Amino acid sequence: MLRFTAIIICGIAGLIILVEFFFRIPLFTKLQNGMMDWVIILLSFSYLMGGISIFLSHLQRIQRKYDGWYYSLVLVVCLLLMVTLGIFVDYGPNGAFQWLFKNVQNPMQSTMFALLAFYVSSASYRAFRVRNLHATLLFVAAVLVMIGKVPIGEILWSKFPEISQWILSVPSLAAQRALTIGAALGLIATGLKTLLGIERSWLGK
Amino acid sequence: MVRKVKPIWEALGKLDRRWVYLFVSLSILFPLLFPLNLPLTVTKHVKAVYDRIENLPDTSAVLIAFDFDPSSIPECLPMAISLCHHVMKSGKVLIVYTNFPETGPIAERVLEPLAAKFQREYGKHYVNLGFKPGNDVLLMALGSSWTTSFPKDFRGNSTQEMEIFSRFPSYRHLSFMVDVAHGATVDFYITIGLAQFGVPLAAGVTAVSIPQYEAFVQTGQLVGLLGGLKGAAEYEKLVGTKGKATRGMDAQSVAHLVIIFFIFLGNVSVVRNIILKNISAMRIKK
Amino acid sequence: MIGTWVAAFFTLAIFSFLYRDNPIYRLAEHIFIGISTGYYIAVQWHSVVKPNVVDKVLLGDYLPLIPGVLGLLLLLRLIPKYQWIARYPIAIYIGVGAALNMIQYTQGFLIAQIQGTMLSPTSINNLLIILGTLTSLTYFFFALEHKHLSKVSKIGIGFLMLSFGAAYGTTVMGRLSLLISRFDFLLFEWLGGMF
Numbered sequence: 138m139l140r141f142t143a144i145i146i147c148g149i150a151g152l153i154i155l156v157e158f159f160f161r162i163p164l165f166t167k168l169q170n171g172m173m174d175w176v177i178i179l180l181s182f183s184y185l186m187g188g189i190s191i192f193l194s195h196l197q198r199i200q201r202k203y204d205g206w207y208y209s210l211v212l213v214v215c216l217l218l219m220v221t222l223g224i225f226v227d228y229g230p231n232g233a234f235q236w237l238f239k240n241v242q243n244p245m246q247s248t249m250f251a252l253l254a255f256y257v258s259s260a261s262y263r264a265f266r267v268r269n270l271h272a273t274l275l276f277v278a279a280v281l282v283m284i285g286k287v288p289i290g291e292i293l294w295s296k297f298p299e300i301s302q303w304i305l306s307v308p309s310l311a312a313q314r315a316l317t318i319g320a321a322l323g324l325i326a327t328g329l330k331t332l333l334g335i336e337r338s339w340l341g342k
Numbered sequence: 343m344v345r346k347v348k349p350i351w352e353a354l355g356k357l358d359r360r361w362v363y364l365f366v367s368l369s370i371l372f373p374l375l376f377p378l379n380l381p382l383t384v385t386k387h388v389k390a391v392y393d394r395i396e397n398l399p400d401t402s403a404v405l406i407a408f409d410f411d412p413s414s415i416p417e418c419l420p421m422a423i424s425l426c427h428h429v430m431k432s433g434k435v436l437i438v439y440t441n442f443p444e445t446g447p448i449a450e451r452v453l454e455p456l457a458a459k460f461q462r463e464y465g466k467h468y469v470n471l472g473f474k475p476g477n478d479v480l481l482m483a484l485g486s487s488w489t490t491s492f493p494k495d496f497r498g499n500s501t502q503e504m505e506i507f508s509r510f511p512s513y514r515h516l517s518f519m520v521d522v523a524h525g526a527t528v529d530f531y532i533t534i535g536l537a538q539f540g541v542p543l544a545a546g547v548t549a550v551s552i553p554q555y556e557a558f559v560q561t562g563q564l565v566g567l568l569g570g571l572k573g574a575a576e577y578e579k580l581v582g583t584k585g586k587a588t589r590g591m592d593a594q595s596v597a598h599l600v601i602i603f604f605i606f607l608g609n610v611s612v613v614r615n616i617i618l619k620n621i622s623a624m625r626i627k628k
Numbered sequence: 629m630i631g632t633w634v635a636a637f638f639t640l641a642i643f644s645f646l647y648r649d650n651p652i653y654r655l656a657e658h659i660f661i662g663i664s665t666g667y668y669i670a671v672q673w674h675s676v677v678k679p680n681v682v683d684k685v686l687l688g689d690y691l692p693l694i695p696g697v698l699g700l701l702l703l704l705r706l707i708p709k710y711q712w713i714a715r716y717p718i719a720i721y722i723g724v725g726a727a728l729n730m731i732q733y734t735q736g737f738l739i740a741q742i743q744g745t746m747l748s749p750t751s752i753n754n755l756l757i758i759l760g761t762l763t764s765l766t767y768f769f770f771a772l773e774h775k776h777l778s779k780v781s782k783i784g785i786g787f788l789m790l791s792f793g794a795a796y797g798t799t800v801m802g803r804l805s806l807l808i809s810r811f812d813f814l815l816f817e818w819l820g821g822m823f
Contacts, residue, residue: 254807
């Protein structure tokens with residue numbers, strides 16, 4: 138019964154959006170606008186839930202003295218520090234909160250993704266082997282796009298940028314379009330299944 | 343014990359990964375220290391975005407969505423800076439907001455110096471609304487009003503009294519928007535912003551997303567496309583500035599050549615084996 | 629100045645992982661998670677909870693209390709005994725999301741992309757786009773046994789491989805840009821600031 142109620146709520150919420158889209162009834166437009174504002178607030182609480190969940194799991198690691206618990210302690214202290222600074226002390230652009238964001242979070246997040254440059258280079262060297270026709274097509278497209286998308290490509294041969302753009306806007310586009318159409322069909326079908334209560338994985342156990 | 347020496351063509355394909363790391367690092371460091379100043383050509387996708395903004399009437403409002411986080415600042419921030427520079431310089435109204443929690447202060451750091459340079463007044467000529475979650479849901483809500491979803495801007499000012507929102511009360515009143523994005527947010531602006539509210543758009547995306555969005559340029563759903571650091575460098579060239587994107591282009595060029603070199607190196611033994619196989623097959627035939 | 633040094637330290641700490649996993653990297657990683665989680669919580673408070681709920685209620689508009697309470701119910705997901713209550717707020721945004729997806733992807737993606745493929749077959753490029761889209765779609769067609777479509781779908785795989793190759797090329801391009809930016813920071817902002 139409890140699960141059924143949740144499915145009904147889900148269906149009604151979706152129905153309001155669909156009726157508004159197809160019939161533009163003023164009452165439904167008002168309902169839809171109100172519901173959008175509610176969902177924004179709900180999504181914000183889901184971020185908070187994520188944050189609290191991380192906090193609790195590391196607190197548990199400290200309490201149970203798991204391997205490397207001292208790292209969790211550092212994490213919890215940093216988390217509490219940021220929350221205190223951001224909510225109770227100074228959220229402004231010149232405060233400690235934004236300073237920590239700019240000089241600690243920002244460079245680390247950028248660097249973590251920059252590490253991928255090394256891994257992708259190493260993967261290019263170790264895994265890119267022209268063993269058959271399909272692998273050769275992959276190889277040729279990758280090399281031509283890489284060379285045609287940088288200024289030096291144009292200096293080496295003026296046609297490289299054109300060839301690179303042609304790959305992107307003709308054969309690659311065709312395949313990407315098939316993927317887009319496939320993904321769109323999948324999303325539409327899943328949406329319909331969810332609203333009709335056939336897809337229930339979101340309810341959990 | 344006799345150590346078995348690998349043939350050179352096999353050894354070339356099995357270098358320690360740290361050699362690759364070293365050469366890639368050097369290929370970036372040297373051009374940064376000793377710039378080559380390679381010439382850069384502006385592509386038609388980037389020029390189309392520039393022309394669209396340039397040809398808008400002065401009374402129009404443009405939205406630049408800062409939909410990226412620190413992980414993609416290197417590619418997206420130079421695009422966002424050049425686009426805001428262009429909109430402000432050309433005298434159009436600029437609205438900025440983000441779907442990413444980290445990017446409100448980053449937008450603020452971009453807008454302040456530009457506003458001072460072009461003497462643009464906050465709340466009248468430009469505004470930074472900051473972050474709000476919701477993605478597509480938020481965009482649907484913005485179709486009826488900016489101020490309901492954003493009662494306050496990034497600085498904490500009430501948006502109700504701002505002149506900008508009495509002239510352009512909702513998303514539907516925009517003349518153009520550019521989503522500078524590192525993820526799938528462009529999809530929402532295509533499917534809601536354009537399809538439902540009729541606001542034309544372009545996108546500035548990370549290099550990874552270029553192939554995906556080419557299909558939308560071909561259909562005309564995107565007016566143009568800025569792709570990766572090169573797209574950003576091209577826009578810098580169009581607005582007449584030399585920022586970090588332009589500075590990074592030489593390093594990008596040399597690093598690409600080094601990676602291509604390593605790809606070929608890794609394939610030496612594979613190609614050798616294919617040639618040997620074909621030769622032996624021909625001999626058997628004879 | 630101190631900020632640049634701090635940023636440089638953490639940049640190098642993360643780069644140290646390239647050699648091998650080490651305590652400095654681990655420490656930096658946990659500081660990063662702590663700082664960013666705390667940052668997200670504070671930003672949610674200032675961007676949504678305070679202006680869209682608390683401030684409005686304090687001004688006498690009590691309607692935002694409903695989503696506010698629903699949001700608090702969402703937090704019950706963290707308590708196993710009361711997890712089931714969180715299903716109701718989740719149901720609202722699952723319903724809204726599902727309906728929005730259906731509208732958005734039909735109108736903005738499916739129809740527009742199919743229209744974009746209805747090209748006049750007067751040029752080689754147009755023919756390639758039509759052929760590539762149809763054959764690639766065939767590869768993902770699972771309603772019929774593939775032995776009937778194997779030749780067609782093999783052409784599709786060719787187009788897909790070209791596309792994945794192009795995507796690989798642009799991925800290399802993107803990742804290198806990120807590395808260039810960090811080196812740029814270390815060279816010009818940190819070391820450049822010292823000398």
